[in-house]
Amino acid sequence: MERSKTLAALFIHTLVLVSPLLVMATDPDPLQDFCVADLNGVPSVNGYPCKPPSSAGDEFLFSSRATMGGDPTSNPNGSNVTELDVTHWPGVNTLGMSMNRVDFAPGGTNPPHIHPRATEVGLVTRGERHHRQPRIREPFNIGKEEASMVVSFNSQNPGIVFxxxxxxxxxxxxxxxxxxxxxxxxxxxxxxxxxxxxxxx
Structure with missing residues (x-):
C-alpha cells in the first residue's frame, strides 16, 4: 500500500515537472492572423506585405478552383495540379498553410518530388492511388478511372522539386x-x- 502511494506521488511529481516541456513543444502560432497578401509587394521572411483590411475582398474563397483543374490526360504524366498556395489564394498569407488539388488520368502520376518547405498530407477524394515513400512523393493512379486528391501543406509556399x-x-x-x-x-x-x-x- 505504501509502495503504491509512493509510485503515485512520483508519477504526479514527474507529470508536473514535464508538463511545461510538453507545452513548449507545440508549434508556434502564426505571426499574424489576418494579412491578405498584396501580391504586388516584395515577399519577406513572413510572406507578402498585407493589403489594408478595407481593401480585402474574396481572397479567402477559391470555389472556382475546387472543380477539376484541366484535362489530366493532356500531358505525358497524365496528371494536373491545381495550386492553391499564397500566389493563388492570397488569404493564406502568413497563416502557414496551403492546398493543392491533383487530378489523375488512369495510370497517371505526379512525378517523384519533394516539397522543401513543407510537410504534406493527402486525401484521396476519388479513385485509387498508390503512394509509398514518406519523403519523396510519387502518387500514381492504380485504378481504371480518373482519380483526384486534395493535399494540404504546413506552409503558404511549400515549393516543389521534381x-x-x-x-x-x-x-x-x-x-x-x-x-x-x-x-x-x-x-x-x-x-x-x-x-x-x-x-x-
Missing part, C-alpha cells in the same frame, strides 16, 4: 559521367533520359 527534372534537366546539367557512375547505366541511357527532360515538365 527529382527526374533535377537529375536530368537541370541547368547547368549534371555531367553525364556522374550520372553514369551514380545510376550504373551506360552513357547512351543517360543521354536518352536527358533528351526527355530538355523542355521541363
Amino acid at each position: 527529382v527526374p527534372l533535377t537529375m536530368f534537366g537541370s541547368s547547368p546539367p549534371i555531367p553525364t559521367p556522374v550520372l553514369v557512375k551514380a545510376l550504373r547505366v551506360d552513357a547512351q541511357v543517360v543521354d536518352l533520359i536527358k533528351s526527355k527532360f530538355t523542355g521541363g515538365y
Whole structure:
C-alpha cells in the first residue's frame, strides 16, 4: 500500500515537472492572423506585405478552383495540379498553410518530388492511388478511372522539386559521367533520359 502511494506521488511529481516541456513543444502560432497578401509587394521572411483590411475582398474563397483543374490526360504524366498556395489564394498569407488539388488520368502520376518547405498530407477524394515513400512523393493512379486528391501543406509556399527534372534537366546539367557512375547505366541511357527532360515538365 505504501509502495503504491509512493509510485503515485512520483508519477504526479514527474507529470508536473514535464508538463511545461510538453507545452513548449507545440508549434508556434502564426505571426499574424489576418494579412491578405498584396501580391504586388516584395515577399519577406513572413510572406507578402498585407493589403489594408478595407481593401480585402474574396481572397479567402477559391470555389472556382475546387472543380477539376484541366484535362489530366493532356500531358505525358497524365496528371494536373491545381495550386492553391499564397500566389493563388492570397488569404493564406502568413497563416502557414496551403492546398493543392491533383487530378489523375488512369495510370497517371505526379512525378517523384519533394516539397522543401513543407510537410504534406493527402486525401484521396476519388479513385485509387498508390503512394509509398514518406519523403519523396510519387502518387500514381492504380485504378481504371480518373482519380483526384486534395493535399494540404504546413506552409503558404511549400515549393516543389521534381527529382527526374533535377537529375536530368537541370541547368547547368549534371555531367553525364556522374550520372553514369551514380545510376550504373551506360552513357547512351543517360543521354536518352536527358533528351526527355530538355523542355521541363
